[in-house]
Amino acid sequence: MSCKAVIFDLDGTLLDTLKDLSVTLNAVLSANGHPTHPLEHCRYLVGSGMRELVRKALPDGVGTPDTIERILGELLEQYALNWNVHSQPYPGIPGMLDGLERLGMKKAILSNKADRFTKLCARHLLADWHFDVVMGHHDAIEHKPSPEGALLVAEMMGEKPSDILYVGDTGIDMLTANRAGMYPLGVLWGFRPEAELVEAGARSLTADPEGILLHLEGCA
Numbered sequence: 715m716s717c718k719a720v721i722f723d724l725d726g727t728l729l730d731t732l733k734d735l736s737v738t739l740n741a742v743l744s745a746n747g748h749p750t751h752p753l754e755h756c757r758y759l760v761g762s763g764m765r766e767l768v769r770k771a772l773p774d775g776v777g778t779p780d781t782i783e784r785i786l787g788e789l790l791e792q793y794a795l796n797w798n799v800h801s802q803p804y805p806g807i808p809g810m811l812d813g814l815e816r817l818g819m820k821k822a823i824l825s826n827k828a829d830r831f832t833k834l835c836a837r838h839l840l841a842d843w844h845f846d847v848v849m850g851h852h853d854a855i856e857h858k859p860s861p862e863g864a865l866l867v868a869e870m871m872g873e874k875p876s877d878i879l880y881v882g883d884t885g886i887d888m889l890t891a892n893r894a895g896m897y898p899l900g901v902l903w904g905f906r907p908e909a910e911l912v913e914a915g916a917r918s919l920t921a922d923p924e925g926i927l928l929h930l931e932g933c934a
């Protein structure tokens with residue numbers, strides 16, 4: 715493929731946000747008298763947006779639409795206070811982003827995280843790098859794996875989907891990339907196992923951020 719731009723997933727790909735998300739989720743669940751989830755289980759709950767996180771985290775039969783909305787409201791309120799306690803870029807991400815800037819590659823972030831938190835995280839935790847587009851979930855687009863957001867980001871960057879490398883850590887990301895006609899590169903340091911990425915159509919995998927640069931050098 716030729717590659718003119720990279721779209722990154724955020725949680726589990728650029729940033730390790732798992733602890734802040736799980737601590738906040740569990741605090742809200744406990745306050746409402748519901749069972750909590752170990753960190754290692756939370757990695758399977760995150761990825762489809764915050765409403766879906768609440769729905770999956772509630773015990774069977776408890777998640778009525780009203781309850782989900784109320785708990786989601788509390789989660790968003792609490793996350794606003796706790797989003798940056800432990801969250802940080804994964805090791806190797808700063809060097810990889812520096813490398814992309816040296817190559818003059820356009821870059822974007824597309825997350826299922828609520829748009830305002832996606833922008834907050836990018837502004838504070840990835841402040842040293844320029845992103846052409848930073849987009850989280852908002853009402854005008856469907857959540858990934860719908861290709862809608864990815865296609866909108868491509869249009870905003872002025873690049874054809876087939877010229878875009880899409881980098882993510884979940885099957886949802888790999889499906890999104892495939893549906894949008896982008897090249898799906900799966901990363902193995904994030905929230906989900908290799909088998910999920912392969913099953914969802916990852917065309918390449920990398921165990922460290924340097925592999926993203928090597929992949930791009932291979933397409934030049």
Ligand SMILES: O=C(O)COP(=O)(O)O
Nearest residue numbers: 725761762763825826827
């Ligand atoms: O579902 C989330 O909140 C995180 O989503 P992301 O993996 O698309 O960044």
